[in-house]
Amino acid sequence: MARPVPPEPPLREDAQELVGIDVLISQVLRWGVLASAAVIVLGVALFVARGGAHAVLFAPLGSPASWEADPHSFGVVLDELMSPQPAAVTDLGLLLLMITPVVSVAIAVVAFAVRRNWLYVAIAGFVLAMLLLGFAIGSA
């Protein structure tokens, strides 16, 4: 702390590159989070509209053993959304949340490509491929 602050060198070119991408990815994450939160709130509101605030929010959710197994494919969620089922709307919000990091990596690939940083296009592209594989396996 007592150390004198060294004269600030100009940001290296690659550092400047990163600052721009940082802010971009920050925006992607923020909007993804806000959108998913809004949809989840809507889903919970639908649960409340159907079951009443007390039963949904302040009572035990019931014995987990009694819950029906609820495996879903992404296609089923889409079907259920046609007639707004509280669970389907909530699931949609959760899905939006889950794809937010994936979208941020996808945008990073594009942003690195625009800046012709091919090493990081390859790195981020590989990560994106792994993520898509995860989702593909999940919906298979």
Add this chain to the structure above:
Amino acid sequence: MQLGARSERELTPVFVEILALSVAAGVLGSLLGLGGGIIIIPALTLLMGLPFRYAVGASIVSVIATSSGAAAAYLRSGISNLRIGIALEVATTVGALCGAFLAGHVPSRALYIIFGILLGYSAIALLGRLTVEIPSDVPPDPLADRLGFNGEYYDQVLDQRVPYVATAVLPGGAMMYVAGLLSGLLGIGSGSFKVLAMDIIMRLPMKVSTATSNFMIGVTAAASAGVYFARGDIHPLVAAPVALGVLVGAWGGAHTMQRLRNTTIRKLFIPVLAITAVEMIVRGLSG
């Protein structure tokens, strides 16, 4: 409905309780680079009696919410290092996919014990760095140079720009693979391992480690989230309060973290790991 009905074996979670719990998990997770799974899983299983698989599903949601909520702030203020985060994700996403495949084939008692021992190890490993505010004499690593694993952040407490560079990229990457494997197996972001890999092995400043971990854990968790979602482990009325609570908590935590010292963050980190380690080992041993 009534409290009396919530006897020993019938403990079930209540929406607003999960919500409150999740705010706390979001604050702690965003401060420490963890996904909040270390709060969410024990609380949902031990306090609320939820089966492990739903707790794991909720934890995945918590990890992604903490990550996206906190990293939005940390990237904007330049504390997360995007390049380090994305490059190390190569190791973690591969690990996460391997873990998700193995998950159904490992008994949950064993998972508790493994989880506990690993966290206990993390806590002990961190004790050695209790007083290090900013790492010095970091040995150069050509691979770190090649990958551009350097940067600087403005430290609000020290009131100066702190330049840094990573070392030991390959050992750090190996630990990241293990972190990913755990994430897929246990539904935790295994942020503790990521923070350790960056703090102890790669010798990055603690804040950069936790903030970069915060960005990474969401990406890792997303790799296996699809598997958990499709399997039905993510129950909407459990996951919804987790997501909303954690997002609020992470927003608050991310704005607090920058005003804390690196050493303070480390001091918060160690007991959290140690307590949870004991909790989980006991749980695993007692069935």
